[in-house]
Amino acid sequence: MEELEEEQEHLDQTCAAFDAAFAALTGRGEYRGDDEYANEALEAMRRERIRVYTEASGPLYFGRIDRAEGGTLYVGRHAIWSAENDLLAVNWRAPAAEPFYTATERDPHGVRRRRRLEIEDRTVLGFVDEPLDSDFEDHLTEAIVEDITRQRVGEMRQIISTITPDQYELIARDVDGALVIQGGPGTGKTAVGLHRAAWLLYANPQLGREGVLVVGPNETFIRYVEQVLPALGESAVEQRAIGSLVTEPHGETDEARELATLKGSARIAVVLHRLLWDRLHFEDIEIPVSRRVTATVTADEQRELVAAVRERTFSYEAGRERFRERLAGTLASRILTRDSLAGSEEAVRTIRKAKEYSRAVTKAWPKETPEGLVKKLFTNRARLERVAGDLLEPEEIALLLKASAATSKHDMTPTDVALLDEAHWLIDPGFRRFGHVVVDEAQNLTPMELRMTVRRARGQSLTILGDLAQRTADAGVSSWERVLREAGVDSFDVSELEVSYRVPNEFLRIAGTLLPPGAPAPRGVRDAPFPPRAVHTDTLGAAAADEARRLVEAVNGSVGVVAPLAHMDEVRAALGEFADATHAALGAGINLLDLHVAKGLEFDAIVVVEPAAILRERPDGGVGGLYTALTRATRALSVIHAEPLPEPMRDAFPT
Ligand SMILES: Nc1ncnc2c1ncn2[C@@H]1O[C@H](COP(=O)(O)OP(=O)(O)OP(=O)(O)O)[C@@H](O)[C@H]1O
Structure with missing residues (x-):
């Protein structure tokens, strides 16, 4: 046969x-x-x-x-x-x-x-x-x-x-703690991260109960990847954009770059921690129990109690509860030795009933809410200088005082979300923890955002995917070691994927001209079926639209048009029929993308509009943003420009 x-x-x-x-x-x-x-x-x-x-x-x-x-x-x-x-x-x-x-x-x-x-x-x-x-x-x-x-x-x-041997090794790697996968554009990081989630769910049945969380940069990306795990038969997975990790709904407001960088820095975690614990205040407590008897605890004794409590409890609210208990016990023991009350339980009950006791607890260890704590970051210069003078420059303190805490869920910025989450965690961490967390495009997370994802992983069981060369925001990752330390990750392995399957050699070469010497850059495995093009024009919108229409025909597939915000309106107006991916919809033909949603996506062809303006754009542009835009295509790449091309790219296109 x-x-x-x-x-x-x-x-x-x-x-x-x-x-x-x-x-x-x-x-x-x-x-x-x-x-x-x-x-x-x-x-x-x-x-x-x-x-x-x-x-x-x-x-x-x-x-x-x-x-x-x-x-x-x-x-x-x-x-x-x-x-x-x-x-x-x-x-x-x-x-x-x-x-x-x-x-x-x-x-x-x-x-x-x-x-x-x-x-x-x-x-x-x-x-x-x-x-x-x-x-x-x-x-x-x-x-x-x-x-x-x-x-x-x-x-x-x-x-x-078609998983390759080096990818399989990472998918199935048994790690205590976090696994960082560094890899250039198109090396398969996202694919590996998702298949690793599926692999871990199969290998550890208890993970199915705890669940796996996949975190991506935005909703468009989540829509792009969200069917992979269900198609592998896995349902115990929650997939979320970083901005919606906190379940409460919130609006999104822009803020100045310096402020966003400062609010996203790891130092702020320390400042919040100090502001919270700065609230404790000790003075001698005297509780009149009867006309003759007064129970007392000195300020020093309370400090000792607090030290003992903090050794065993992490969060502010749980500590406060325990302190309350212990204080009642200590006060009760004082009246027991001096009076003839029947037993210790009754003594404790007597103390608890005294309104002076409640008042004393509230004064020594005040109640705090996450919103209240975040607010303290933006008010009271004297307190900020006292608590954070060694961590923040005077200008930084001034910047915080000039800004204000989000007053409603509708005016939160992404950095507010991370601040509030940190505050929640310090005070009363009641959120869900997952058995494993996969974080994609991690190079662009602020340390505060990374902390937010790390604390959702039980035992810090994480897969962190990213490419340092695609880093866009100034607050983003500088080196994996440093940022993971700042995010409080105790133990991690860093591995690298070196072969780009998506991006043809010619496009890798053009994008690579932007990178500083020594930056991690992948190796390609094939040549582009269409030569890359640079089109010089006076009418960016019309030229981009023409090129997009030409490419849809040529590649007979999907085209992404990446435009900087400065030229978004004219490109949008010229395009005619297209899917507006800046609002989370991806289509089979022409897709309009801004630099924020372009991350992690892939198209048959890409049209990049005005590289010089992309280099100027913040927070999603810069070298990393342009490098990301130039590496989205599997088959065709065109650049449309009115300004001169950025210096390193100038000779990279065939004439
Ligand atoms: N082993 C493989 N078999 C088939 N396709 C693969 C394999 N590895 C990667 N790919 C494909 O290569 C493309 C790039 O993969 P992926 O998006 O995971 O890369 P990435 O490293 O996350 O890229 P970026 O940094 O740009 O986000 C995808 O189309 C993916 O399906």
Whole structure:
């Protein structure tokens, strides 16, 4: 029999087994037995399996490995057994599947041959073999390039059939604490982060209960990636833009750059901490219990109590509760030794009832709210100088005093969100924690924003994805070590992805001219099917629109037009029919993007409008913003300019 027929036969058999397993799951009524709890658990498991079988999309498997010592293993989305208990396919995340991803000619992991299958619906269309015991061509890179150059429709795709060995190593890396993945544009950081989430959920079933949080730079990005994990069958995942991490709804207001940088800096976390604990105030307490008896606790004794309490409690509110208890106990012990009250419990009750006691507690350890604490950052020069004089310059204190705390949820800036979250955390951290947190585009987070994500990860179990060369805001990450230390991450590994699958060599070269020597830049794997173009014009809007329309035809796919705010209106007016991605909608044809939403996205073709203006734009422009814009395309790149091109790029375009 021909090999293709054999493959079709195996697929038919696997599909039949899958259908039978699915029918068995859905056909049966609820489990009924003696043990109600066991039944409930079994029923929940059944429903979960049905959900995974229904929601995971794509062919049942996509490849196979033939072992050197005999035996074949098919790798796919689920483990599937025949009625005779033969394993027809393994889950891509099972340990047995590992060699499918990691075997190389140099280190074949006991694999003789790897086969990648092309399956559509329930038909095997073809396959590509990689013998691992002789020289072979790099079919993997070829397969990835082919996958990427297929037309895209504004959604990121799963990559389980083509994960590369270096990506697999990061997806499956067992780390205590945080894993930082540094990688240039198009190296697959986002893809790796999402597949790592899926892998961790499979490897640690308790993660399913705690949940995984994925944090991205904005809503458009979240829409771009949000179907990847559900399509892999994972539902215990929450995906959020950084600005909506705090569940309360809030508006977004712009603010001056210096102020945003200052409010986002890690020093502010220390200042808030000090402002909070500065509220404690001690003086001798005297509580009249009866006409003859007074219970007293000195200021020094209270300081000792506070020290003991703070050793065991972290948050202000929990500490306050414990202090209240201990103070009552201490005061009660004073009256016990001097009076003849029946027992200590009664003494404590007596103290608690005294209104002087409540008043004394409130004075010593006042109540505080997150909003109240944030407000203190913007008021009272004397207090700010006393508490933060060693951390903030006088001009910085003046800047804070000139600004004001957000007074309603509707006028919050992104930096206010992080301040309020920090204050919540210090006072009464009641928010949800996740078993793992994936943070994408982390290079552009302020230290305060990064702290906000870190504290949502139980045990600081994090995957942090980013590219220092794409850093845009001045407050962004300077080096991973430094920023992670500032964000309070105790232990982390930093790894790098070096091959850009998205960006053709020519575009990488043009974008690379902007980078300082020694900056991390990826290596490309292919040439651009369309030569990059620079168009000099007097009418930016019209020229950008013409170029976008030309490219939609040429690439027969999606086009992103990235414009700086200074030219946004004229480009928008000239475009005609397009999807306005600046408002969170991505479409199949022309998409208009500002520098904020362009991050992390990918298109067949990109039109970059007026690089010189992008360099001037804040906070999302600058060198990092322009570098990001120039690296969004898989196939075509055009630059439209009225001003001269920025100096380093001037000779980079073919004439
Ligand atoms: N192993 C792979 N197989 C197939 N496609 C891949 C693979 N790795 C990456 N890709 C594709 O390459 C493109 C770039 O990946 P991704 O968006 O994850 O890169 P990134 O490093 O996050 O880029 P950026 O820094 O620009 O955000 C995507 O289309 C992704 O699907």
